[in-house]
Amino acid sequence: MTIIQHIYWVFAAASALVLVGIASSVIARRFGAPLLLVFLVIGMLAGADGPGGIAFDDYSGAYELGSLALAIILFDGGLRTRFATVRRVLAPTMLLATVGVLLSAILTGFAASWLLQLDSMTGFLVGAVVASTDAAAVLFLLRAGGLQLRERVGATLEIESSANDPAAILLTMLLVQYVTSPAGLSPLALVQEFVVEFGIGGIAGVIGGGAIARGLNRLQLDHALSALFALAAAVLVFGITGQLHGSGFLAVYVAGLMVGNRVSGGLTNLLGTLDAATWLCQIAMFLVLGLLASPRLLLESLLPALGVAAFLMFVGRPLAVVACLAPLRRYGKREIAFISWIGLRGAVGIFLASIPMLAQLPHAQLVFNVAFVVVLVSLLVQGWTLGLAARLFDVALPHRERAVRRVELDLPGSLERELVGYPVAAEARILGGASLPGWAQLTMVVRGGEILTTAEADSLMPGDYAYLLAPPGRVYRLDWLFAPPEEASEAERELFGEFSLDADVRLGDVADFYGLPVRPKDAPLTLAEHFARRFEHTIEVGDRVRLGPVTLVARELSDEGVAKVGFKIESFGKALARPARLVDGVARLLGRR
CATH class of the missing domain: 1.20.1530.20 (Na+/H+ antiporter like fold)
Structure with missing residues (x-):
């Protein structure tokens, strides 16, 4: 050779x-x-x-x-x-x-x-x-x-x-x-x-x-x-x-x-x-x-x-x-x-x-x-x-990374914004009334092969490609807005439960009312703070925290974190042990959707 x-x-x-x-x-x-x-x-x-x-x-x-x-x-x-x-x-x-x-x-x-x-x-x-x-x-x-x-x-x-x-x-x-x-x-x-x-x-x-x-x-x-x-x-x-x-x-x-x-x-x-x-x-x-x-x-x-x-x-x-x-x-x-x-x-x-x-x-x-x-x-x-x-050892965040179709482009000369593009799925949350966070700005829309300004596009439609300016560290928080919905109303009720609570309610108040197992150091936290500690900065709609017979579900998000929490009772047991307080608690803590 x-x-x-x-x-x-x-x-x-x-x-x-x-x-x-x-x-x-x-x-x-x-x-x-x-x-x-x-x-x-x-x-x-x-x-x-x-x-x-x-x-x-x-x-x-x-x-x-x-x-x-x-x-x-x-x-x-x-x-x-x-x-x-x-x-x-x-x-x-x-x-x-x-x-x-x-x-x-x-x-x-x-x-x-x-x-x-x-x-x-x-x-x-x-x-x-x-x-x-x-x-x-x-x-x-x-x-x-x-x-x-x-x-x-x-x-x-x-x-x-x-x-x-x-x-x-x-x-x-x-x-x-x-x-x-x-x-x-x-x-x-x-x-x-x-x-x-x-x-x-x-x-x-x-x-x-x-x-x-x-x-x-x-x-x-x-x-x-x-x-x-x-x-x-x-x-x-x-x-x-x-x-x-x-x-x-x-x-x-x-x-x-x-x-x-x-x-x-x-x-x-x-x-x-x-x-x-x-x-x-x-x-x-x-x-x-x-x-x-x-x-x-x-x-x-x-x-x-x-x-x-x-x-x-x-x-x-x-x-x-x-x-x-x-x-x-x-x-x-x-x-x-x-x-x-x-x-x-x-x-x-x-x-x-x-x-x-x-x-x-x-x-x-x-x-x-x-x-x-x-x-x-x-x-x-x-x-x-x-x-x-x-x-x-409970060191993994409860949800896994989702494979979202997202395109990210750096903007030369800027460390604070990048251009991110999403395909708009049919019945996505962004089409159902959910709004963009204040730190995200829609810049253009691609529809039917044509590039439209935000004024020309008027509103997003299924099949559009939306391009936004957003801080690099927060881009992932836009993913849930453009993903297809989980299901219709019945599936939504199954996912989030029958009731929702404002996220500023104290965890200790909810735990005392329902007899839920909560650590003393967590009791003074609001529901929003509890989710923030549990998921840190990666909270998404649908994330869950289990408290005995009850599951708390992140229902709505704001710029600061969780705004509304779904309340899903998996097993009644202690939760229904005090019916009089249940009626009073629904009026005091919970709001029907």
């Missing part, structure tokens, strides 16, 4: 693996399997021990590819994170991303030393390799599952999983350096090197991110060129920071954070264009790391590796999370338990395991095999139970 033919074969084989993975993902979704696991398994099947028979052991090439891919993934993660979100959970996420990673590495290192019969330093190296959670795995599984977590929990997981990669990478590299030349690097020098690399990485990220944002704002590039400019500049920041002996991975994440919060327009288009690049990076990482794995070698250390995975999931990660979050007293027990469980490991762990292979350390192959098994187990067990855990 000539060199040219070999190149053609490599291109064809790589493309075929990606296509097979994408096709397999359709099947995987039906079973709720983590999609990234599919690409990892396909890589293994295509490897030397699988049916594909591809002999691949280029750890140097895998490290270079993984570094580039991880830098782009972290940059994309920073782009999607708001400063406001960071400020709310800055202290806990920074603790988890630094102290939490260190504690997980130390605890897992002790377990690995005992289970694998390794010296303590090699055991700690194993712990460092698997200490960080994987942003790609965490964020993808949350989106793919349609889960909406409570804001504090979701923000903590999102930022921690993006910010702890640099800490784990730096810790692994320092341990490898210590193992290769223990006389030249004391424990104190390790700490100093950690601080210096983090400091340089953070400063480089702020400076580089500010420069990228300024360039995007001033150059007014085409959408595709803007994305290419941002990617190239981010990789430049990554490379320069590494040359300055800083953490390039921290730098690109901070740079993404700066760009995502400072560009004056076009962020939605930038993110949309970068989605393909980020997906390609994730797929490439998992396929290549799957090719590096040898199932035959994995089986040789399978049992102790499973022990390490179990210890990390049930002991190491939970203890580290509790140590970081419990003293803050801002997180409940259920929230801490969920964050402890959703510590998914992904490609980062396998990528880090290639560093000892490159350094040709003793037991390097064992470290790689253990890391691979830990990632597989984490994706299988934690990835498959993410939705169940969210419901069990």
